[in-house]
Structures are given as structure tokens and as C-alpha cells.
Amino acid sequence: MKTNLSTKKIALAGVFTALAVVGSFISFPVAGSKCAPVQHMVNILAAVTLGPFWGIGIAFIASLLRNLLALGSLMAFPGSMVGALCCGLVYHFSHKLSLTCAAEALGTGILGGIAAYPVAVYLMGLTPAGIFVYVVPFLISTVAGSILAFLLITVLEKGGVMRELSSAH
Numbered sequence: 001m002k003t004n005l006s007t008k009k010i011a012l013a014g015v016f017t018a019l020a021v022v023g024s025f026i027s028f029p030v031a032g033s034k035c036a037p038v039q040h041m042v043n044i045l046a047a048v049t050l051g052p053f054w055g056i057g058i059a060f061i062a063s064l065l066r067n068l069l070a071l072g073s074l075m076a077f078p079g080s081m082v083g084a085l086c087c088g089l090v091y092h093f094s095h096k097l098s099l100t101c102a103a104e105a106l107g108t109g110i111l112g113g114i115a116a117y118p119v120a121v122y123l124m125g126l127t128p129a130g131i132f133v134y135v136v137p138f139l140i141s142t143v144a145g146s147i148l149a150f151l152l153i154t155v156l157e158k159g160g161v162m163r164e165l166s167s168a169h
Helices: 003-027 036-047 052-068 077-096 097-123 135-158 161-166
Strands: 029-030 033-035
Touching: 003 036, 003 052, 029 135, 033 135, 036 052, 036 077, 036 097, 036 135, 036 161, 052 077, 077 097, 077 135, 097 135, 135 161
Parallel strands: none
Antiparallel strands: 029 033
């Protein structure tokens, strides 16, 4: 039984990672970063179905693949991984979708936006206007993704699909 559960988690993580990478084609530039709302939707899906640490792993692998395929920038790492941690922990302790979506938006938008500053300066050689320069573009992206996730999960719950997906957790 444990092998089936692990296999199901790995398969679901692979599907979520692929969804985040393919979802990168739905992106728009804002203030030097590529806003990809599908990544934030995936963070919330992972939080609800797999848990916080799986979500961080999915965000890391998706960010890595997006960079290797030139679909994103190094900004993908702090934005997606901080958001995945925040929403994963909030869902783990509260089991409330609305709080989880808010945690994704605040984790990515505020904390991830601030964490992007040293990435821009030290890894990308950019000179951003200030430490908060990435907060607004990250908030735009994550709020869009959080709304998508809320709507999708609500529909999937009504259809009983979330119960099946969450049994992996």
C-alpha cells in the first residue's frame, strides 16, 4: 500500500510540474519579470493535494525547467518556492482554501518579491530601483493564479475529484 501511495504522489507531482512548465506559455512581462499565474495555481493545487514539501519540490523543478527551456528567469525560484512553502504550511494547519490562496498571494507577492531582489542583483547583475520593486509584478501574477486555483479547486471539489486527488496526501 505504501508503494502505491508513493507512486501516486510522484505521478501527481510530475503532472503538476508539467502543468507549471507548460503554463509558462501563459505569461506576461511586468517590470523585468515574467508573470506566470499557472505556477501559483499549481502551488495551491500541490498544497491541497500533496503538502508543503512536495509543493516546494514541484516549484523548484518547474523553475529549473522553465529556466533551462528559456521560458522564465531566475526570478521564478524565489517567487514560486516561497509561495509554495507559505500556502503549503497554511493548508497543512488550517485546511481552508481561502486562507491557502491568501498565503500563496502574500508569500509569493510580498516575501517572494523581496527575496527576488538579491537574485536580481547578485545572480542576474541587474540594478533594480529598490528592494520592493518586484512586489507589484509578483502580486499581479500570484493573485491571478490564486483566483484560478480557488475556482478550479471549488469546481473539482463539487465533482468529487479533489477527494480522489487528496487521497495521495
